[in-house]
Amino acid sequence: MTETESGKPLVVFTPSGRRGRVARGTPVLAAARQLGVDLDSVCGGRGICSRCQIAPAFGDFPKHGIHATPEALSPWNAVEERYRTKRGLAEGRRLGCQACILDDAVIDVPPESQVHRQVIRKAASDREIAMDPATRLYLVDVEPPDMHHPSGDFERLSAALSEQWGIAAPTAPLPVLARLQQALRKGDWQVSVAVFDDGTMPPAILGIWPGLHEGGLYGLAIDLGSTTIAAHLCDLATGAVRASDGVMNPQIRFGEDLMSRVSYAMMNPGGAAEMTAAVRTALTDLARSVAADAGIEPALIFEVVVVGNPVMHHLLLGIDPVELGQAPFALAASGALRLAAADLGLAGIAETARTYILPCIAGHVGADAAAVALAEAPDRSEDLVLVVDVGTNAEILLGNRSRVLACSSPTGPAFEGAQISAGQRAAPGAIERVTIDPVTKEPRFRIIGSSRWSDDPGFAEAVDRTGITGICGSGIIEAVAEMRIAGLLDASGLIGSAEAAGTPRLVPDGRTHSYVLHDGTSTGGPLIAVTQSDVRAIQLAKSALYAGARLLMDELGVERVDRIVLAGAFGAHISPKHAMVLGMIPDCALERVTSAGNAAGTGARMALASRVARSEIEATVRRITKVETAVAPRFQEHFVAANAIPHARDPFPELARLVRLPEVQFGAGGGPRRRRRG
Numbered sequence: 061m062t063e064t065e066s067g068k069p070l071v072v073f074t075p076s077g078r079r080g081r082v083a084r085g086t087p088v089l090a091a092a093r094q095l096g097v098d099l100d101s102v103c104g105g106r107g108i109c110s111r112c113q114i115a116p117a118f119g120d121f122p123k124h125g126i127h128a129t130p131e132a133l134s135p136w137n138a139v140e141e142r143y144r145t146k147r148g149l150a151e152g153r154r155l156g157c158q159a160c161i162l163d164d165a166v167i168d169v170p171p172e173s174q175v176h177r178q179v180i181r182k183a184a185s186d187r188e189i190a191m192d193p194a195t196r197l198y199l200v201d202v203e204p205p206d207m208h209h210p211s212g213d214f215e216r217l218s219a220a221l222s223e224q225w226g227i228a229a230p231t232a233p234l235p236v237l238a239r240l241q242q243a244l245r246k247g248d249w250q251v252s253v254a255v256f257d258d259g260t261m262p263p264a265i266l267g268i269w270p271g272l273h274e275g276g277l278y279g280l281a282i283d284l285g286s287t288t289i290a291a292h293l294c295d296l297a298t299g300a301v302r303a304s305d306g307v308m309n310p311q312i313r314f315g316e317d318l319m320s321r322v323s324y325a326m327m328n329p330g331g332a333a334e335m336t337a338a339v340r341t342a343l344t345d346l347a348r349s350v351a352a353d354a355g356i357e358p359a360l361i362f363e364v365v366v367v368g369n370p371v372m373h374h375l376l377l378g379i380d381p382v383e384l385g386q387a388p389f390a391l392a393a394s395g396a397l398r399l400a401a402a403d404l405g406l407a408g409i410a411e412t413a414r415t416y417i418l419p420c421i422a423g424h425v426g427a428d429a430a431a432v433a434l435a436e437a438p439d440r441s442e443d444l445v446l447v448v449d450v451g452t453n454a455e456i457l458l459g460n461r462s463r464v465l466a467c468s469s470p471t472g473p474a475f476e477g478a479q480i481s482a483g484q485r486a487a488p489g490a491i492e493r494v495t496i497d498p499v500t501k502e503p504r505f506r507i508i509g510s511s512r513w514s515d516d517p518g519f520a521e522a523v524d525r526t527g528i529t530g531i532c533g534s535g536i537i538e539a540v541a542e543m544r545i546a547g548l549l550d551a552s553g554l555i556g557s558a559e560a561a562g563t564p565r566l567v568p569d570g571r572t573h574s575y576v577l578h579d580g581t582s583t584g585g586p587l588i589a590v591t592q593s594d595v596r597a598i599q600l601a602k603s604a605l606y607a608g609a610r611l612l613m614d615e616l617g618v619e620r621v622d623r624i625v626l627a628g629a630f631g632a633h634i635s636p637k638h639a640m641v642l643g644m645i646p647d648c649a650l651e652r653v654t655s656a657g658n659a660a661g662t663g664a665r666m667a668l669a670s671r672v673a674r675s676e677i678e679a680t681v682r683r684i685t686k687v688e689t690a691v692a693p694r695f696q697e698h699f700v701a702a703n704a705i706p707h708a709r710d711p712f713p714e715l716a717r718l719v720r721l722p723e724v725q726f727g728a729g730g731g732p733r734r735r736r737r738g
């Protein structure tokens with residue numbers, strides 16, 4: 061035994077590296093507490109929750125100056141044996157609350173035993189989120205009632221929580237009080253409680269169960285978009301996503317885009333309330349379906365985090381969005397909101413569940429943009445980053461460590477395949493990738509649901525089940541960009557005629573021309589063509605996006621950005637090269653254009669997992685400079701200049717290094733036009 065001068069063994073915890081001397085016989089869990097090591101416990105050392113599992117290491121550890129033997133810890137005990145027989149315990153693992161330190165020891169705390177384990181790690185933004193949930197589970201032993209010292213069961217539970225877990229003066233909503241007496245007696249005065257403590261109000265008991273509750277605690281992270289609503293069901297102890305699902309936003313029947321929904325609210329008495337009811341029902345159904353997918357009781361969902369644009373935000377809250385439809389675009393409340401989920405009419409989940417709604421940045425830049433800022437952290441970026449969340453409305457953030465600006469730009473739904481003649485939402489059968497041979501002008505494409513290109517052998521068989529049904533957002537972007545690269549479309553966006561551009565795939569369409577991508581009419585399928593009005597719709601959408609980005613660049617006084625992040629589920633499918641050929645985004649080295657996937661959803665998950673993330677984003681949003689596109693005169697100017705493909709004025713040197721755009725020009729009828737000089 062290597063007793064030290066102080067007579068206390070030395071213990072080193074890995075991976076934290078925390079070390080110190082503890083009294084001989086100290087349980088590992090207690091030693092961890094003393095040394096500030098993150099080791100979980102729900103049962104408080106009663107040997108029944110197994111959250112405190114550790115893995116002792118034996119041998120020579122010169123780095124730590126320790127030679128650890130199996131005798132460094134107390135022998136395997138009856139509690140551990142019982143746990144192993146009943147539930148199983150992996151080889152080499154001990155229960156930290158049972159194993160006591162007898163000699164110098166090196167003890168590893170595996171990730172699943174760490175309360176604050178890392179759950180979200182984003183290399184691009186140098187971002188790590190550790191579990192720090194607002195709702196946690198605690199096992200408590202409560203004094204039985206005593207006639208000679210009368211006190212309420214809740215008061216004794218409260219005293220036990222304070223004594224055993226340091227949770228002082230909790231509150232309990234009525235549904236918990238109603239269940240309290242039965243739970244205490246059924247559990248023989250031992251109960252598990254789910255305590256919500258987000259640091260902004262007294263802790264609240266949201267759930268109570270007799271004995272040890274082993275069903276878990278769950279939360280929902282919801283990205284409430286104007287077109288789709290996505291939900292992730294997360295385990296509040298581990299951060300693991302147990303199920304995800306998405307549905308169309310049922311408000312679409314009241315208006316395709318945000319402004320048409322605001323108009324619906326303005327024109328129809330009770331219209332806002334109708335839309336509120338529709339979205340709340342959708343969220344309730346979605347909660348039920350993700351819980352069913354994960355095989356858990358919806359009543360175990362105790363927290364809901366919602367992100368959404370300002371109109372969605374107001375409609376969910378039951379606030380008439382009429383003020384958001386006109387200058388000065390005042391929000392009813394812009395800060396983060398902490399509410400009872402029942403107040404939002406979310407049914408089926410725990411009656412006591414809490415909701416956290418991220419702050420809105422401005423009247424046009426919502427909690428979804430705040431969630432993107434949380435996930436992508438432009439405020440921590442060394443270089444100047446442009447973050448674009450592409451959807452029906454584009455949310456745009458530009459900045460670095462010193463300053464972040466935000467705006468929103470009304471791109472409309474063209475990027476999602478709407479307002480496009482053969483457009484459709486991204487679903488099996490939709491053309492999603494397109495290339496056009498610059499010499500033969502022949503297209504090849506790929507559809508969602510098959511990895512084969514249209515000129516690959518076996519393509520027809522591969523798409524037999526889905527058919528070729530239309531073209532989705534990423535498909536139309538690639539098609540228009542490829543038409544520009546192949547010289548079928550000039551910089552002003554005019555499609556050439558068959559004679560002028562050299563392919564019979566260009567067919568007359570009224571006074572304009574269309575490019576036939578796929579003609580399925582002989583087999584009863586659709587004719588999928590890119591029409592002149594499709595190109596115009598894409599031009600309008602991309603001009604809005606570019607003008608928004610450019611406006612922020614003006615505000616910051618820069619001509620270039622260092623990198624671009626395309627966020628949003630759609631952003632994940634856009635090809636950076638094609639986006640740049642179209643001039644959707646400013647010129648930038650292509651390898652510095654990355655996709656962040658559903659960053660708003662990731663931000664919502666971060667806020668669900670971590671109280672620190674919530675306070676961080678609240679502080680960040682207060683520092684973001686809001687730029688209002690609707691009232692900026694320069695926006696219109698930028699919008700007009702951005703109509704050309706890629707742009708009327710701005711140079712695209714990085715793009716020019718990779719792609720040569722032919723200098724074709726077509727007349728109004730699609731025929732060749734002599735190029736003007738200068």
Ligand code: FES
Nearest residue numbers: 105107109110157
């Ligand atoms: Fe619960 Fe050890 S703390 S089993």
